Amino acid sequence: MTQTIRIIGIDPGLRRTGWGIVDSRGNQLSFVASGTVKAQLDGELAHRLVTLHQGLTAVMAQFKPDEAAVEQTFVNKDAGATLKLGHARGIALLVPALAGLSVAEYSPNAVKKTIVGAGHAEKEQIRMMVKVLMPKAEFDTDDAADALGIAICHVHHRVTLNRMMRMA
Numbered sequence: 001m002t003q004t005i006r007i008i009g010i011d012p013g014l015r016r017t018g019w020g021i022v023d024s025r026g027n028q029l030s031f032v033a034s035g036t037v038k039a040q041l042d043g044e045l046a047h048r049l050v051t052l053h054q055g056l057t058a059v060m061a062q063f064k065p066d067e068a069a070v071e072q073t074f075v076n077k078d079a080g081a082t083l084k085l086g087h088a089r090g091i092a093l094l095v096p097a098l099a100g101l102s103v104a105e106y107s108p109n110a111v112k113k114t115i116v117g118a119g120h121a122e123k124e125q126i127r128m129m130v131k132v133l134m135p136k137a138e139f140d141t142d143d144a145a146d147a148l149g150i151a152i153c154h155v156h157h158r159v160t161l162n163r164m165m166r167m168a
Contacts, residue, residue, distance in 0.1 A: 002025055003025070005024045006067075007021065007023075007065055007068070007154050008059070008060070008068050009022070009068075009071075009148060009149065009151030009153070009154060010071070011144075012070065012092040016036050016039075017091075018139075018141060020149075022134070022155065024158075029155060031148070034139045034144040053091050053094070053095060056095040068101045068102070069105070071089075071106060106150060106154070111126075112126065114149075114156050115130065123142045123146070126142075130145050130152070
């Protein structure tokens with residue numbers, strides 16, 4: 001008998017951190033919930049991080065996922081912005097790890113290639129394909145749609161990752 005695995009995908013951001021939760025049972029994929037943790041734009045960095053931590057912790061407590069997947073940070077021309085985004089990503093990795101979950105990481109291109117079939121897909125394409133894969137999915141922002149994409153990406157790659165970890 002195949003058991004249901006609940007996966008949370010997290011799209012880290014300092015202003016908006018998207019989250020999406022799916023259930024995977026064999027080849028069946030089901031939408032559970034999604035949303036966005038929003039931090040005040042004018043607050044101190046430390047207070048924004050507290051908001052993200054508290055928001056993700058509440059999501060974890062409410063939905064009790066079994067595994068987590070987080071999008072890796074891409075490096076852009078603004079090193080300061082990349083470093084600040086890294087802080088949000090640290091929260092996105094920390095919260096599920098503190099809950100005892102394994103946390104997989106995927107590059108933005110890997111997520112796009114898994115969901116859309118092309119590594120340089122646009123946000124609209126991610127949104128559309130998430131709706132195709134899970135017609136009942138609802139999301140309030142592109143960040144939440146991306147987070148669902150990250151969770152779906154993990155569903156497709158988790159078996160391979162688990163095999164590799166057992167072999168190591």
